[in-house]
Amino acid sequence: MAKAFVVGHPIKHSRSPLIHGYWLKQYGLDGSYERIEVAPVNFGDFLKSFPTRGFAGGNVTIPHKEMAFLGVDRRTEQAERVGAVNTLWIEDGVLWGDNTDVTGFMAHLDASLGTGWEQDVETVLVLGAGGAARAVVAGLQNRPCKRIFVANRTLSKADDLVRDLRRGSPVGLETSAWEALGRVIPHAQLIVNTTSLGMAGQPPLTLDLAKAPRNAVVADIVYVPLETPLLAAAAAHNLRTVDGLGMLLHQAVPGFRRWFGVTPEVTPELRALILADIEAQR
Missing domain, CATH: 3.40.50.720 (NAD(P)-binding Rossmann-like Domain)
Incomplete structure (x- = not known):
């Protein structure tokens, strides 16, 4: 079973588990996606240890994106340009970092x-x-x-x-x-x-x-x-x-593809799910 996460501090308000959980169910995949709370002082250790806990990778949110940029082994060109990493994965034993906010924003403009x-x-x-x-x-x-x-x-x-x-x-x-x-x-x-x-x-x-x-x-x-x-x-x-x-939804697509092997779609149903959660929290 493929496992992924979102890591941040604080993390309880992240909607990433809703997005990825929806896709896991939609595509009938055997996988999991969870929130992990990590304080900045412990983030370096987390970055080194998460593969040993069975995770294929995960998302990085505030305040760890710059630390993730410095801590990965390899970075995509767009992560290099932005100077921050929000998506992690292991490839041939190497820890990679990407910044999918770039493609997420542009994909949302294209779709809209x-x-x-x-x-x-x-x-x-x-x-x-x-x-x-x-x-x-x-x-x-x-x-x-x-x-x-x-x-x-x-x-x-x-x-x-x-x-x-x-x-x-x-x-x-x-x-x-x-x-x-x-x-x-x-x-x-x-x-x-x-x-x-x-x-x-x-x-x-x-x-x-x-x-x-x-x-x-x-x-x-x-x-x-x-x-x-x-x-x-x-x-x-x-x-x-x-x-x-839409930027939030589209930036999640590349990570899901890396961890679970399926390219998910951003659908009206997913958007409605997140909107309902936003309304419930008001």
């Missing part, structure tokens, strides 16, 4: 907007400069957009992101001061929020979208609530919107 959506996008605005922003930018750099602006309330963090991800990219990567967003929004056909603003319990993210291009798409990686204040404002301006739940 349809094939070829990026042909209309020349300029992108990414809000935030943390790990999620790095994954989003890394994914968008593989598409035919021309410019990506990164804006963060602490500009030095945006500067760091741009410096790290600019190398070898044909896409122009620039920073924007938070106070100057009004000059970028009229040119941005895709606006992506990767900050915690708008999340339940956090202040809302308020942007003036009145001058956004009429064909603009506004995406938010926050999924509690599903319609954030930013997405509500975008809808009020008749802009296309992409919520944050």
Whole structure:
């Protein structure tokens, strides 16, 4: 029986077991997926020992993604670019790490907007400069957009992101001061929020979208609530919107394939299951 896990601190609120448990049942597989609570001081030992406990691999969540990046033997190219690992597996006795947030975000955009959506996008605005922003930018750099602006309330963090991800990219990567967003929004056909603003319990993210291009798409990686204040404002301006739940679902696909040998589908039924759990926790 194949075994996998999600490890973090705290971990009790992770919805990964719901996602992977659904797929295990859906495909009739003999496997398990469990939450494991590990404090940062013990994470190095956990990383070395989990294969001896029969696990094929697992997911890594806050606050261990950077430590996992440093602790694996080999990393995928996208993990190298982002500087964080959220998916682990053993291959020929070697501990590998990947960052599936990159493909998860892009797969969700593709599923939500349809094939070829990026042909209309020349300029992108990414809000935030943390790990999620790095994954989003890394994914968008593989598409035919021309410019990506990164804006963060602490500009030095945006500067760091741009410096790290600019190398070898044909896409122009620039920073924007938070106070100057009004000059970028009229040119941005895709606006992506990767900050915690708008999340339940956090202040809302308020942007003036009145001058956004009429064909603009506004995406938010926050999924509690599903319609954030930013997405509500975008809808009020008749802009296309992409919520944050799909990124969570699509980023889980590559790991499941590695551990259990089946490529699962992100279905309306799975989405409804997670939404029901979100509602139950409110």
